[in-house]
Amino acid sequence: MPGGDQEPGRYYVGVDVGTGSVRAALVDQRGTLLAFADQAINKWEPQFNHHEQSSEDIWAACCIVTKKVVQGINLNQIRGLGFDATCSLVVLDKQFRPLPVNHEGDSHRNIIMWLDHRAVSQVHRINNTKHSVLQYVGGVMSVEMQAPKLLWLKENLRETCWDKAGHFFDLPDFLSWKATGVTARSLCSLVCKWTYSAEKGWDDSFWKMIGLEDFVSDNYSKIGNQVLPPGASLGNGLTPEAARDLGLPAGIAVSASLIDAHAGGLGVIGTDVRGHGLACEGQPVTSRLAVICGTSSCHMGISKDPIFVPGVWGPYFSAMVPGFWLNEGGQSVTGKLIDHMVQGHAAFPELQAKATARCQSIYAYLNSHLDLIKKAQPVGFLTVDLHVWPDFHGNRSPLADLTLKGMVTGLKLSQDLDDLAILYLATVQAIAFGTRFIIEAMEAAGHSISTLFLCGGLSKNPLFVQMHADITGMPVVLSQEVESVLVGAAILGACASGDFTSVQEAMARMSKVGRVVFPRLEDKRYYDKKYQVFLKLVEHQKEYTAIMKGV
Numbered sequence: 001m002p003g004g005d006q007e008p009g010r011y012y013v014g015v016d017v018g019t020g021s022v023r024a025a026l027v028d029q030r031g032t033l034l035a036f037a038d039q040a041i042n043k044w045e046p047q048f049n050h051h052e053q054s055s056e057d058i059w060a061a062c063c064i065v066t067k068k069v070v071q072g073i074n075l076n077q078i079r080g081l082g083f084d085a086t087c088s089l090v091v092l093d094k095q096f097r098p099l100p101v102n103h104e105g106d107s108h109r110n111i112i113m114w115l116d117h118r119a120v121s122q123v124h125r126i127n128n129t130k131h132s133v134l135q136y137v138g139g140v141m142s143v144e145m146q147a148p149k150l151l152w153l154k155e156n157l158r159e160t161c162w163d164k165a166g167h168f169f170d171l172p173d174f175l176s177w178k179a180t181g182v183t184a185r186s187l188c189s190l191v192c193k194w195t196y197s198a199e200k201g202w203d204d205s206f207w208k209m210i211g212l213e214d215f216v217s218d219n220y221s222k223i224g225n226q227v228l229p230p231g232a233s234l235g236n237g238l239t240p241e242a243a244r245d246l247g248l249p250a251g252i253a254v255s256a257s258l259i260d261a262h263a264g265g266l267g268v269i270g271t272d273v274r275g276h277g278l279a280c281e282g283q284p285v286t287s288r289l290a291v292i293c294g295t296s297s298c299h300m301g302i303s304k305d306p307i308f309v310p311g312v313w314g315p316y317f318s319a320m321v322p323g324f325w326l327n328e329g330g331q332s333v334t335g336k337l338i339d340h341m342v343q344g345h346a347a348f349p350e351l352q353a354k355a356t357a358r359c360q361s362i363y364a365y366l367n368s369h370l371d372l373i374k375k376a377q378p379v380g381f382l383t384v385d386l387h388v389w390p391d392f393h394g395n396r397s398p399l400a401d402l403t404l405k406g407m408v409t410g411l412k413l414s415q416d417l418d419d420l421a422i423l424y425l426a427t428v429q430a431i432a433f434g435t436r437f438i439i440e441a442m443e444a445a446g447h448s449i450s451t452l453f454l455c456g457g458l459s460k461n462p463l464f465v466q467m468h469a470d471i472t473g474m475p476v477v478l479s480q481e482v483e484s485v486l487v488g489a490a491i492l493g494a495c496a497s498g499d500f501t502s503v504q505e506a507m508a509r510m511s512k513v514g515r516v517v518f519p520r521l522e523d524k525r526y527y528d529k530k531y532q533v534f535l536k537l538v539e540h541q542k543e544y545t546a547i548m549k550g551v
């Protein structure tokens with residue numbers, strides 16, 4: 001038990017709100033997780049492409065998991081608290097009560113989730129303005145960002161939501177407000193999802209041009225006119241009320257938050273790699289790409305000077321590592337896509353029954369099944385005639401085209417467990433090819449990447465990790481702590497407490513290499529050919545669309 005240490009330890013609590021669950025950890029100064037808890041959270045999809053959550057549910061889940069991880073320890077040893085969360089939009093009225101973001105008027109559902117694609121018409125009009133702020137989101141604004149969602153609310157829920165709204169928060173900022181009563185926003189959220197510039201602040205002309213001049217006239221009070229860097233300490237720390245809710249001492253330091261992918265980035269990108277035979281050991285930190293793989297995958301690369309990569313978000317100054325520019329590539333559905341493919345297959349009930357009988361997860365079962373059927377050949381070669389294009393929820397990067405759809409070629413009439421396993425493999429490979437596609441776009445624009453640092457739920461899947469190494473041709477570093485996103489959140493708490501002098505120092509001290517997975521270079525020719533097919537798939541999809549438009 002941590003409280004049994006001879007030396008009184010200094011601990012930090014990290015809270016990570018993902019798409020499917022809320023997690024908390026108690027973390028020490030070396031970045032070791034001493035306790036972990038998680039709790040599933042509700043999601044609603046009232047209609048296709050509308051995804052909603054509840055800020056009250058999420059806060060309640062944060063309280064449950066936090067109380068669990070600090071059970072039995074001396075609370076005086078907890079020095080700081082940090083939050084990260086998905087970049088979802090929370091809407092509250094002037095008295096900070098939830099407002100409905102839906103036609104049903106259900107105010108419990110007051111969050112438009114990041115993967116919600118309701119604002120297609122709005123984002124189309126925003127992109128047609130060609131406003132200069134768009135240069136800083138890869139040239140094209142994503143429907144997953146906040147400006148189109150705000151415009152949707154104004155145009156569709158004027159009376160029930162828009163006119164009553166007092167506060168629009170990114171979910172990470174909602175959590176830090178709940179904990180401290182401070183409404184200051186994190187630079188991370190505002191720069192990455194709201195068009196704020198770390199150097200120039202808000203651009204009035206953008207909001208006026210898109211029809212949201214309301215924010216300009218009230219000096220941005222509803223979306224944030226006080227901005228703090230992630231890791232900065234907020235107000236007087238944890239309020240007595242939040243302290244009761246969370247089971248923590250009042251007054252402990254609470255940090256300005258991060259978006260979840262960015263917390264994962266902090267948790268892995270600054271690791272000391274000495275002694276692992278990695279090329280990046282002798283290279284600057286800008287040669288590393290952090291890939292945070294959960295429901296979605298986010299590809300976080302940093303640079304000393306701004307790099308403009310078409311179709312890749314950013315460059316964002318100081319949004320993740322202070323003093324560095326960030327480019328963020330992404331795939332909107334990765335974990336969600338694998339779950340979708342597997343669960344939708346006719347052999348899924350058989351898979352579930354067999355995995356349960358062996359007390360294995362369905363993915364561990366599928367991986368061992370693939371090992372059985374591959375015989376003498378490398379497992380990846382099982383998909384020689386089955387190819388997947390993974391954009392079932394549009395392409396975030398590098399094509400920035402939300403109209404793209406998923407594709408599968410090579411289907412047969414059989415639908416047994418072998419077919420399911422091979423389709424699962426082809427999907428995992430397609431996601432890895434998507435990562436290669438993003439890396440190539442980043443390198444063409446000036447990044448020079450040699451090593452991947454993977455974290456998030458999918459990094460627990462050895463097949464997913466090996467395919468990323470083989471298909472990109474780069475070594476993949478996995479952290480000692482599998483829950484690296486929580487280490488990132490704890491780094492924030494540690495910085496806010498003043499125990500480290502900088503985010504960089506905390507990153508270097510609190511993240512550690514666990515395992516390195518090297519690419520099997522002997523398979524390269526096969527994956528190069530499959531990559532050629534991968535690129536052809538999207539080319540063909542565009543041709544089909546053009547043919548049908550000509551009808």
Ligand SMILES: Nc1ncnc2c1ncn2[C@@H]1O[C@H](COP(=O)(O)OP(=O)(O)O)[C@@H](O)[C@H]1O
Pocket residue numbers: 017018019020021293294295296334335336338339361363364456457458460461
């Ligand atoms: N042990 C595991 N093996 C394989 N896949 C896993 C494992 N754990 C989680 N996943 C996958 O990771 C995804 C969720 O990752 P997570 O980081 O928890 O997501 P989020 O942060 O979006 O809630 C899911 O698609 C899930 O199937």
Ligand SMILES: O=C(CO)[C@H](O)[C@H](O)COP(=O)(O)O
Pocket residue numbers: 018019020085086087088114192259260261262293294295296297298328330
């Ligand atoms: O846009 C993002 C980060 O900028 C993420 O995709 C979003 O926050 C969801 O994350 P996750 O897949 O971990 O739930």
